[in-house]
Amino acid sequence: MAVIGSSLTEQVEQLYKEHRSWLSIFIQRRTGCPQVTADLIHDTYLKILTSGRLPKKQDSKRFLTHIAKGLLIDNYRRKQIEEAYQDYLLQLPQDHAPSAETHVQMIEALTEIDALLHRLPDNVREALLLRQLDNLSYKEIAKRMNVSVSSVEKYIAKGLQACIEAAIEDRI
Template sequence: MAAISSTLAEQIEQLYKEHHSWLSIFIQRRLGCPDDTADLIHDTYLRILSSGRLPPKQDSKRFLTHIAKGLLIDNYRRKQIETAYKEYVQHLPENHAPSAEFHMQMIEALTAIDTLLHQLPANVREALLLRQLDNLSYKEIAMRLNVSISSVEKYIAKALQACMEATLEDRI
């Protein structure tokens, strides 16, 4: 993260002072967990810091709400992934249970995949999942999505390109 100007730091501090308690109530009502609430408040202001952008004063609550809602959705998805993974691990023989470190790495990887998939248009995501998870042919996918085979080819190509770009970004 680049260094921020003292003016921007002061403006963010002022934004924090003016809206911290309101934002805390907003998030707490949706989560019900004080620790998670504190983390999401922190992450909200961290996003503002890393973007280097502040909203006009009259739009502050709307701006903070937008960021917080996105973080709440991310948090909800991550919890779903963690729950599903824990259920999967419970069914493994005890000698095959992953270490805590591997468990966290797997949750991070699955969360990254989920984020990538949700950035794709719905038809592109659906086509990729039908191909990779259900092993359907392009013709079967086309029939299921009610599109042409050529559209399915484009969807799969677009999805694979997004996956490749994400892989390359992680290496940089």
């Protein structure tokens, strides 16, 4: 873990004092939840601390807004994943319900998979999902996407490569 210098800490603290009020309003309007707002404000400044990058004084609001918007999107996606997983669990017999620990681990894994998929180019993501989830052949995917079979092969190879790299990173 990186050691955070006292100078950086002081600068982030000053940034926090100057902007916490409007940032709180900005996030609260979008979440409607004081607890989520507090968490996202915390995460915004934590992200700055861990990155070690501070904005120029005149860019502070834009910089904080950019980080907060990304965290709001992540929060929204995670909420969608949690709701979908909860719906899935409701379909299972009660004796098959996972433990609380397994539940948390599954949400974390699904969130990581979602983030990985959203980092892929649209055509790569679409081809990979059509192959893996819908079990379509390369020819069927090519027809559906209106591209050549060789393009589909490249898209899926690129998507699988990204998955392998993500799996390797998690193990190191």
